[in-house]
Amino acid sequence: MSKIEVRALSKSYRVAAKKPGIAGTVNHFIYRRTKEVLAVDNINFKIAKGEMVGFIGSNGAGKTTTLKMLCGLIHPSGGYLRVAGFSPLTRDKKFLRQITFVMGQKQQLIWDLPPLDSIKVNAAIYGLSEKECSNRTYELASMLDLGDELYRPVRKLSLGERMKAELLAALLHRPSILFLDEPTLGLDINAQVRVRQFLSNYNRKYGATIILTSHYMADITSLCRRVLLIDKGRLLFDGLLQDLIQKLSPSRSVIIELNSPQPIEQLSEYGEVVEYDKNFVRLLIPRNDLTSKISSLLIKFPIKDLEITDPPIEQLIGRLLS
Amino acid sequence: MLTIYLKKLFQFSRIIFSLFSSQYALMLEYRAEITLWAVSGLLPLIMLALWTGIENPLVNYLELNYLKRYFISAFIVRQFTAVWVMITFEEDHLDGKLSPYLLQPITPFWRYVTSHLAEQFTRIPIVVIMLIIIFSIIPYSFWLPSLSSLIFGIIAIMLAFWVRFLLHWIFCMCCFYNDRASAIERLLLIPYLFLSGLVAPLETFPEIIKKIAYITPYPYIMSFPARLLSGQDVSLFLGFTGLIGWFILLFSISIITWKIAIRHYSAMGA
Numbered sequence: 001m002s003k004i005e006v007r008a009l010s011k012s013y014r015v016a017a018k019k020p021g022i023a024g025t026v027n028h029f030i031y032r033r034t035k036e037v038l039a040v041d042n043i044n045f046k047i048a049k050g051e052m053v054g055f056i057g058s059n060g061a062g063k064t065t066t067l068k069m070l071c072g073l074i075h076p077s078g079g080y081l082r083v084a085g086f087s088p089l090t091r092d093k094k095f096l097r098q099i100t101f102v103m104g105q106k107q108q109l110i111w112d113l114p115p116l117d118s119i120k121v122n123a124a125i126y127g128l129s130e131k132e133c134s135n136r137t138y139e140l141a142s143m144l145d146l147g148d149e150l151y152r153p154v155r156k157l158s159l160g161e162r163m164k165a166e167l168l169a170a171l172l173h174r175p176s177i178l179f180l181d182e183p184t185l186g187l188d189i190n191a192q193v194r195v196r197q198f199l200s201n202y203n204r205k206y207g208a209t210i211i212l213t214s215h216y217m218a219d220i221t222s223l224c225r226r227v228l229l230i231d232k233g234r235l236l237f238d239g240l241l242q243d244l245i246q247k248l249s250p251s252r253s254v255i256i257e258l259n260s261p262q263p264i265e266q267l268s269e270y271g272e273v274v275e276y277d278k279n280f281v282r283l284l285i286p287r288n289d290l291t292s293k294i295s296s297l298l299i300k301f302p303i304k305d306l307e308i309t310d311p312p313i314e315q316l317i318g319r320l321l322s
Numbered sequence: 323m324l325t326i327y328l329k330k331l332f333q334f335s336r337i338i339f340s341l342f343s344s345q346y347a348l349m350l351e352y353r354a355e356i357t358l359w360a361v362s363g364l365l366p367l368i369m370l371a372l373w374t375g376i377e378n379p380l381v382n383y384l385e386l387n388y389l390k391r392y393f394i395s396a397f398i399v400r401q402f403t404a405v406w407v408m409i410t411f412e413e414d415h416l417d418g419k420l421s422p423y424l425l426q427p428i429t430p431f432w433r434y435v436t437s438h439l440a441e442q443f444t445r446i447p448i449v450v451i452m453l454i455i456i457f458s459i460i461p462y463s464f465w466l467p468s469l470s471s472l473i474f475g476i477i478a479i480m481l482a483f484w485v486r487f488l489l490h491w492i493f494c495m496c497c498f499y500n501d502r503a504s505a506i507e508r509l510l511l512i513p514y515l516f517l518s519g520l521v522a523p524l525e526t527f528p529e530i531i532k533k534i535a536y537i538t539p540y541p542y543i544m545s546f547p548a549r550l551l552s553g554q555d556v557s558l559f560l561g562f563t564g565l566i567g568w569f570i571l572l573f574s575i576s577i578i579t580w581k582i583a584i585r586h587y588s589a590m591g592a
Contacts, residue, residue: 013588068421068589071425072425073421073424073425073587073589074587074588074589075585091424091584093427096425096426096427097427099425100425101421101422101425103418103421103422106417106418106419106421106422107422108419108422108423110344110348112348112351112352113344113347113348113351117344117347118344120340120344121340121341121344122426123340124336124337124339124340124341125337125340125426125427125428126426126427127333
């Protein structure tokens with residue numbers, strides 16, 4: 001049974017349309033013109049229990065708006081929505097106890113107090129006993145590598161420490177559905193890795209369903225097998241990340257380091273030369289011919305080193321969206 | 323059945339207590355600001371100086387001692403009925419801070435209530451110090467209310483706070499429709515100043531204005547508790563009926579308006 005089911009979901013907003021300059025300002029003061037913006041346009045998908053799904057798309061594509069509708073923060077303009085068997089619009093307490101929404105750029109922790117104060121409030125709100133609260137705090141803090149930070153005012157914590165404390169507070173009630181909007185935004189590489197490991201462990205340990213949006217493709221590639229690609233409110237792709245890569249790039253990237261420079265004309269017989277710099281060459285070779293072409297290259301050219309990769313996913317998606 | 327209700331009551335009390343204690347801890351972080359806020363509530367004392375410092379036939383009519391006690395009581399009432407929920411609610415709405423609150427299984431209403439109560443609790447020692455200073459400056463204005471006046475006065479102040487808070491909370495719902503809805507708070511200040519008895523005791527008002535005032539909640543949230551504390555003869559029945567009636571009415575309206583307005587939340591900034 002699906003944990004999340006979305007059918008023909010749409011959301012439109014009315015926004016003020018003002019022309020620039022004094023005349024535009026006066027006109028706007030006298031007569032307000034508005035226009036309708038379709039943020040989410042008739043999207044459909046289902047997510048099963050325990051799945052980790054990456055929600056990708058450019059800025060303003062409709063990712064966050066969709067997440068806000070899924071958790072019941074905003075009302076859709078149309079369509080059908082069921083999350084954990086509930087209509088999020090009703091904001092049923094049983095539903096709210098099963099979800100959490102972590103926003104990378106927003107926080108629920110009280111700024112001037114240590115995270116433990118906010119955690120204690122959450123424990124009371126979700127009806128956890130003192131013992132349960134301290135056990136869960138200890139468990140999550142170990143998973144997140146948090147210690148003394150829980151006793152320092154939030155304002156004194158680094159961005160990474162704050163994000164980890166946010167996750168702890170948001171997951172204290174052990175939600176079974178996690179909506180994560182840019183959870184690694186602004187974090188350094190180490191903190192990003194730690195957060196990813198944590199999410200992966202949480203998903204494995206508690207069978208939680210996770211929907212994640214991120215502009216860092218590394219978050220998506222390391223956590224999610226399945227992705228939803230959205231652009232201008234429309235769902236362009238729903239499937240395995242690997243299938244998306246194959247669909248977007250039927251070729252693989254082959255980086256060759258040569259012992260001595262070779263003519264570009266000869267190299268281009270084996271694939272599309274996308275980079276050529278003396279001894280370094282990058283070729284795009286169709287997946288179907290990859291083995292035979294590589295074998296020929298190794299025989300014909302003095303090759304020092306060779307690396308086969310998929311083209312960067314950011315590039316592929318960027319190309320598709322542009 | 324009773325056990326379930328008791329359990330729910332215990333659970334709710336625990337939430338309120340934990341919200342209150344976290345807000346109290348937060349208020350103590352900002353004790354200097356709270357002191358300034360408390361000092362800024364001196365308007366009744368300024369009115370006292372104005373009323374007693376000028377040649378005014380009404381002063382003779384009302385008796386000087388009564389005026390002093392009334393305005394000092396009004397000062398106390400104002401300190402513990404201060405409401406700023408529209409400003410914080412609008413900020414939270416515009417900054418997106420409201421979103422995490424809305425995703426928890428308790429309405430954000432209680433967060434704002436406990437935040438006000440915590441602030442009032444922080445004010446207690448500041449108000450006591452201010453009263454000591456006032457009575458040191460004008461010692462002949464000192465009085466001790468009777469025990470019954472004190473108890474009823476405290477209950478009236480608590481109810482007055484609730485009535486004022488609910489009134490402002492209902493207008494907070496305008497934030498879901500307009501980004502600058504807190505301007506309404508300035509508008510609410512006018513009838514509050516004029517009709518509550520804050521700038522002048524209601525007895526000095528023309529009969530028609532008095533009648534108009536008593537069909538609004540304002541006399542009940544200022545004049546009634548202030549007169550009670552100052553030892554005046556007031557109808558407890560009428561005063562408390564007015565407060566409880568307004569409380570029930572505003573509480574009911576607040577539930578309906580919340581349900582309607584929340585549908586318009588756009589989760590802006592979040």
